[in-house]
Amino acid sequence: MFSRPNLYGNLTKICGNMRTTALVNPSSVTAAAASSPTPYSNANVRQYHEVVGDIVCPSQVRGIDHIRDPRLNKGLAFTLEERQILGIHGLQPARFKTMEEQLELCKIAVNRYMEPLNKYLYLADLADRNEHLYFRFLYDNIEDLMPIVYTPTVGLACQRFGLIYRRPRGLFITVNDRGHVFDILRNWPEPDVRAICVTDGERILGLGDLGANGMGIPVGKLALYTALAGIKPHQCLPVLIDVGTNSYDLLEDPLYVGLRQKRVIGKEYDDFIDEFMEAVVKRYGQNTLIQFEDFGNQNAFRFLDKFRNTYCTFNDDIQGTAAVAVAGLYASKRITNRNFADSTFVFAGAGEAAIGIASLCVKAMVDEGVDEKTALSKIWMVDIDGLLTTTRKKGTISTHQTKFAKDVEPLDKLEDIVTKYKPNVLIGASAAAGIFTPKILQTMAANNERPIVFALSNPTSKAECTAEQAYQNTDGRVVFSSGSPFPPVTINNKTFTPGQGNNAYIFPGVALGVIATGTHHIPEDMFLISAKELANFVEQSDLDRGSLYPPLKSIHEVSMRIACAITSYAYKEGLASTYPEPECKREWLKEQLYNFNYESSMPVTWAWPRMPYFKTRKDSPLLSSMK
Numbered sequence: 001m002f003s004r005p006n007l008y009g010n011l012t013k014i015c016g017n018m019r020t021t022a023l024v025n026p027s028s029v030t031a032a033a034a035s036s037p038t039p040y041s042n043a044n045v046r047q048y049h050e051v052v053g054d055i056v057c058p059s060q061v062r063g064i065d066h067i068r069d070p071r072l073n074k075g076l077a078f079t080l081e082e083r084q085i086l087g088i089h090g091l092q093p094a095r096f097k098t099m100e101e102q103l104e105l106c107k108i109a110v111n112r113y114m115e116p117l118n119k120y121l122y123l124a125d126l127a128d129r130n131e132h133l134y135f136r137f138l139y140d141n142i143e144d145l146m147p148i149v150y151t152p153t154v155g156l157a158c159q160r161f162g163l164i165y166r167r168p169r170g171l172f173i174t175v176n177d178r179g180h181v182f183d184i185l186r187n188w189p190e191p192d193v194r195a196i197c198v199t200d201g202e203r204i205l206g207l208g209d210l211g212a213n214g215m216g217i218p219v220g221k222l223a224l225y226t227a228l229a230g231i232k233p234h235q236c237l238p239v240l241i242d243v244g245t246n247s248y249d250l251l252e253d254p255l256y257v258g259l260r261q262k263r264v265i266g267k268e269y270d271d272f273i274d275e276f277m278e279a280v281v282k283r284y285g286q287n288t289l290i291q292f293e294d295f296g297n298q299n300a301f302r303f304l305d306k307f308r309n310t311y312c313t314f315n316d317d318i319q320g321t322a323a324v325a326v327a328g329l330y331a332s333k334r335i336t337n338r339n340f341a342d343s344t345f346v347f348a349g350a351g352e353a354a355i356g357i358a359s360l361c362v363k364a365m366v367d368e369g370v371d372e373k374t375a376l377s378k379i380w381m382v383d384i385d386g387l388l389t390t391t392r393k394k395g396t397i398s399t400h401q402t403k404f405a406k407d408v409e410p411l412d413k414l415e416d417i418v419t420k421y422k423p424n425v426l427i428g429a430s431a432a433a434g435i436f437t438p439k440i441l442q443t444m445a446a447n448n449e450r451p452i453v454f455a456l457s458n459p460t461s462k463a464e465c466t467a468e469q470a471y472q473n474t475d476g477r478v479v480f481s482s483g484s485p486f487p488p489v490t491i492n493n494k495t496f497t498p499g500q501g502n503n504a505y506i507f508p509g510v511a512l513g514v515i516a517t518g519t520h521h522i523p524e525d526m527f528l529i530s531a532k533e534l535a536n537f538v539e540q541s542d543l544d545r546g547s548l549y550p551p552l553k554s555i556h557e558v559s560m561r562i563a564c565a566i567t568s569y570a571y572k573e574g575l576a577s578t579y580p581e582p583e584c585k586r587e588w589l590k591e592q593l594y595n596f597n598y599e600s601s602m603p604v605t606w607a608w609p610r611m612p613y614f615k616t617r618k619d620s621p622l623l624s625s626m627k
């Protein structure tokens with residue numbers, strides 16, 4: 001244990017005249033967190049003045065409010081100087097801890113919970129208490145914690161949202177706020193938002209319409225912005241657009257926290273979304289990235305078409321998913337030796353994810369030198385009514401699906417379609433659990449030496465098949481990946497660890513590149529570039545263990561590589577608005593990242609807690625009065 005030095009003499013000296021000074025060299029403060037605290041003195045006050053020069057005041061918040069602010073709180077990692085100067089001394093136990101010691105405690109604490117939802121709640125509580133520790137904990141333990149803050153557990157958290165809701169972690173904008181969306185955005189305390197993830201909760205993972213309970217999704221996605229790509233948390237804003245829900249269960253549920261009405265649709269809904277988009281630009285600027293997430297099918301495509309050239313926006317379910325799946329297919333070429341154009345694809349599902357992937361596959365084939373018509377002929381799409389054919393009744397097939405419809409006899413059953421068209425690639429994005437039956441998987445294995453099967457639906461309970469079913473029914477020959485994680489499977493004495501074909505490999509890196517460069521619009525090319533970047537990072541050892549993706553522990557590097565590629569592309573294509581173009585993109589991006597370690601909590605102008613934010617030492621009346 002640390003002995004407690006007599007600091008009160010020094011403190012009286014410093015606090016005696018609140019308008020003099022109490023400045024301590026911040027580097028010594030950070031280092032001191034781990035070691036025996038050193039009393040402050042006028043000597044190090046002077047040194048700090050000399051060292052710091054122009055300085056930005058880190059915080060005006062003192063006392064218990066400093067601990068209560070998750071962005072400022074460091075728990076027991078506050079040094080003695082920090083505790084004294086911030087006026088929090090005595091509000092915590094005597095012990096000083098390093099961040100590493102705190103992280104050990106987090107591990108013990110989270111592992112005490114058996115239920116994933118309880119782990120989720122522990123992490124949410126940690127984020128509400130100590131943001132730095134939360135993100136560092138996620139960053140260090142992404143393999144263990146991604147299934148908690150993200151799919152599959154985030155799905156359960158959304159389903160139980162009314163029960164577990166604690167504190168605001170994003171904005172709820174309801175259709176009753178029409179005409180006042182800008183005012184609601186102004187209520188968000190952060191002025192420097194660079195990225196918004198927005199949902200209206202209509203299609204939350206494969207769980208359907210969860211209305212306002214869908215807030216867990218933008219919160220989880222943006223947690224990954226920080227944990228995977230280092231985007232600063234204060235620059236991220238989760239938004240839930242509440243226009244009601246068509247879920248009868250939720251409307252009847254006494255715990256439901258959203259508007260208790262059926263969804264507003266049509267012009268009223270569209271005008272509301274328009275107002276939201278305009279308000280975002282007015283509040284945060286035209287380069288604010290707006291990631292659309294888990295909207296209903298029709299709206300997702302409509303809004304992407306409508307906004308993609310007028311706002312800085314993308315749809316993660318359509319475009320992010322496309323990139324991760326196509327990356328997996330690029331990587332699979334090293335196993336099957338087949339180009340895209342030599343393949344036959346069957347998609348179970350013809351919605352956002354499936355159409356997005358199929359469209360990017362076409363782009364990849366065109367990239368290989370094949371014409372678009374030939375590329376389209378390789379792709380067979382199946383929705384709930386069976387094969388997409390040109391004979392479908394008008395109105396049962398959308399404009400995005402039309403180009404994939406085939407001039408053939410209708411076929412309803414997936415089994416028959418797989419038997420007849422003999423795909424070597426079978427991709428599920430249907431939210432229909434178990435539709436890849438043993439028979440279908442066996443047919444894939446009978447027709448292909450190395451059949452490719454992606455069961456991309458989330459959460460785990462909605463997967464088209466489990467990893468175990470895929471390996472067992474193909475004699476271990478399948479090249480498999482899934483949207484949510486599955487545990488390793490051992491068959492014929494060989495253990496397979498399939499990779500996670502999830503857009504989390506893509507959207508954080510894309511977002512980092514887009515935000516850093518101040519890109520205005522996000523062209524489709526960026527997703528093909530991201531796919532190639534991800535595939536290039538896959539090593540032979542990944543393929544050998546049965547994965548088409550790098551291990552999650554290297555997902556930070558994946559995000560950085562994607563961000564570098566996006567940055568280069570943005571400058572090359574004249575899309576960037578941040579000048580001058582940096583020579584070394586990686587170094588330049590790294591300089592902008594979140595610091596996962598604690599920073600000094602020593603406020604330069606601590607003696608005037610409510611003073612405005614002075615940018616330079618020269619500007620500060622406190623400091624100039626000291627001359």
Ligand SMILES: NC(=O)C1=CN([C@@H]2O[C@H](COP(=O)(O)OP(=O)(O)OC[C@H]3O[C@@H](n4cnc5c(N)ncnc54)[C@H](OP(=O)(O)O)[C@@H]3O)[C@@H](O)[C@H]2O)C=CC1
Pocket residue numbers: 203204205206207296297316317318321324348349350351352353354382383384385429430431432435456457458459462482483484501502503504
């Ligand atoms: N791994 C990842 O990164 C991602 C995974 N997903 C997952 O993909 C799933 C679908 O999402 P999304 O595309 O956005 O949803 P959509 O609602 O847009 O599409 C679902 C599609 O599946 C079809 N479908 C439903 N039941 C069946 C069935 N029994 N057989 C064949 N097709 C069927 C639907 O047909 P119809 O329209 O006729 O009902 C529709 O075409 C979700 O579970 C989602 O979590 C989504 C994004 C990313």
Ligand SMILES: CC(=O)C(=O)O
Pocket residue numbers: 151204205206294316317457458483502503
């Ligand atoms: C992963 C994702 O975005 C989804 O399942 O909707």
Ligand SMILES: [Mg+2]
Pocket residue numbers: 205293294316317
């Ligand atoms: Mg999604």
